[in-house]
Amino acid sequence: MQVDFLIVGQGLAGTLLARALRQQGQQVLVVDNGRKSAASRVAAGLMTPLTGQRFTLTPEYPELFRFAQKDLGELKVFSPIKVYRMFVDAEQRARGLKRAECVSCAPFIEKITEDVGQISAEWSDVHGGALMHGAWVDLPKLMDDGAEQLTAAQSLRLAEFNYTDLQVKADGVSWHDVTARGIIFCDGYRSAASGPFSYLPWQPVKGEAISFNSNAPDASVVLNRQGWALPMGQGRWRAGTNWEWTGLDEIPTQVQSEKFQKRFKDYFKSEVSVEVTDHVAGVRPCTSDNHPFIGTHPEHAVLHLFNGMGPRGTIWAPTLAQEMADYLVDGKPLRSTCDLRRFPVAG
Numbered sequence: 229m230q231v232d233f234l235i236v237g238q239g240l241a242g243t244l245l246a247r248a249l250r251q252q253g254q255q256v257l258v259v260d261n262g263r264k265s266a267a268s269r270v271a272a273g274l275m276t277p278l279t280g281q282r283f284t285l286t287p288e289y290p291e292l293f294r295f296a297q298k299d300l301g302e303l304k305v306f307s308p309i310k311v312y313r314m315f316v317d318a319e320q321r322a323r324g325l326k327r328a329e330c331v332s333c334a335p336f337i338e339k340i341t342e343d344v345g346q347i348s349a350e351w352s353d354v355h356g357g358a359l360m361h362g363a364w365v366d367l368p369k370l371m372d373d374g375a376e377q378l379t380a381a382q383s384l385r386l387a388e389f390n391y392t393d394l395q396v397k398a399d400g401v402s403w404h405d406v407t408a409r410g411i412i413f414c415d416g417y418r419s420a421a422s423g424p425f426s427y428l429p430w431q432p433v434k435g436e437a438i439s440f441n442s443n444a445p446d447a448s449v450v451l452n453r454q455g456w457a458l459p460m461g462q463g464r465w466r467a468g469t470n471w472e473w474t475g476l477d478e479i480p481t482q483v484q485s486e487k488f489q490k491r492f493k494d495y496f497k498s499e500v501s502v503e504v505t506d507h508v509a510g511v512r513p514c515t516s517d518n519h520p521f522i523g524t525h526p527e528h529a530v531l532h533l534f535n536g537m538g539p540r541g542t543i544w545a546p547t548l549a550q551e552m553a554d555y556l557v558d559g560k561p562l563r564s565t566c567d568l569r570r571f572p573v574a575g
C-alpha cells in the first residue's frame with residue numbers, strides 16, 4: 229500500500245491532521261491502537277479563556293479560538309458554553325476585576341461578580357467570580373466521525389505501531405506493507421517515552437475525571453474552582469481534574485475521585501448527591517514551554533511530529549493541523565513558537 233503520509237495515532241491531533249491533509253489531496257494511512265485511556269478520550273473538551281492561578285489569557289487564545297470555532301463548528305462538535313470561575317479569595321477577585329479592563333480579555337468576560345449569589349442563589353461563590361464565554365468540544369464525536377470517514381476511505385488501521393518495525397530511508401518510510409513519503413507521530417505522550425522525538429523537553433502530566441449523576445440544580449454553565457464540573461444535562465455531570473507529574477499510568481485512583489466529589493459538592497450552598505458512573509485517567513502530552521511540538525526531525529527529513537498539545541489541545545489542534553498540512557504539502561513555514569526545531573537534538 230502506497231500513501232503520502234503514515235500517521236500514528238487518531239486522537240484529537242491525528243484526527244484533525246489526517247482531515248487537513250486529505251482536504252489537500254493527500255493519501256494517508258492512520259494507525260491507532262484504540263486505547264480508551266487516550267488523553268482525547270479522557271479530556272473534558274473545554275475551552276476556558278482565562279486560566280491558572282494568575283487568571284490569564286494567553287496571547288494566542290483569541291486567534292486560535294476564532295479558527296477553532298469555525299473549523300470545529302463545521303464538524304458539528306463545537307458548542308459555546310459559559311464558564312463560571314469562582315474566585316478562591318479576595319486577591320483572585322482583584323485580579324479578575326483588573327482583567328475585565330484588558331482589551332483582549334473583555335470579549336471573553338461576560339461579567340465579574342464581587343459577592344456571593346449574584347448569578348445563582350444556589351452556588352457558594354463566596355468571593356464572587358468571572359462568568360466567561362468558553363466552549364465545549366465533543367471529542368468522542370470528533371474522533372468517532374473521523375474514524376468512520378477514514379474507514380470508508382480505507383485509511384484507518386487498528387493496530388499497535390512499534391518503532392522497531394519502521395524502516396527509515398532518505399526518501400520515505402516503510403512499515404509492514406505500507407510505504408509513505410513521511411511518517412507523522414500523533415501518538416500523544418507516547419512520543420515522550422520512546423521514538424525519534426523523545427529527546428524533546430516533554431513534561432507529560434497525568435489527569436483524571438469522573439462522570440456522575442447528581443440532584444444538584446441543573447446548570448447550563450461550567451462550574452470552575454480549582455477544577456471544573458461540566459453539566460451534561462438530565463442530572464449527568466463530568467468533573468475533574470488533577471495534575472500528577474510522576475507515576476504516569478492511566479489508572480484512576482480513589483483518592484482523586486473523592487477529591488472531585490467533595491469539590492463538586494462545595495460548589496453548592498445546599499447538600500447535593502453524587503453517584504459516580506465512570507472514572508477515567510489519561511496523560512496529557514505537555515511540553516516544557518507550554519507550546520506544542522510540531523515539525524520535522526532535525527536529522528531525518530521523513531520523520532515528522534504533530535504533538536505536545538498539552539492541557540489545551542482543543543484550542544491548539546485545529547489551527548495547527550491546518551498549518552502543519554500547509555507546511556507538509558506546500559512548504560509553508562511553521563509558526564516559530566511551535567516548531568520543534570526551537571530545541572536542539574540532545575547529545
Ligand SMILES: Cc1cc2nc3c(=O)[nH]c(=O)nc-3n(C[C@H](O)[C@H](O)[C@H](O)COP(=O)(O)OP(=O)(O)OC[C@H]3O[C@@H](n4cnc5c(N)ncnc54)[C@H](O)[C@@H]3O)c2cc1C
Pocket residue numbers: 236237238239240241242259260261262263266267268269270271272273274275387388389390414415416417418434435436437468469509510511512513534535536537538539540541542543
Ligand atoms: C484529565 C484530562 C482532562 C483534559 N481536559 C482538557 C480540556 O478540557 N480541554 C482541552 O483542550 N484539553 C484537555 N486535555 C488535554 C487533551 O486531552 C490533549 O491536549 C489532547 O487530547 C491530546 O491529543 P493527542 O491526539 O495529541 O493525544 P492522544 O489523545 O493521547 O492520542 C494519541 C492516540 O495515539 C494512539 N497511540 C499511541 N501510541 C500508539 C501506538 N504505539 N500505536 C498505535 N496507536 C498509538 C492512542 O491510542 C491515541 O488514540 C485533558 C487531558 C486530560 C488527561
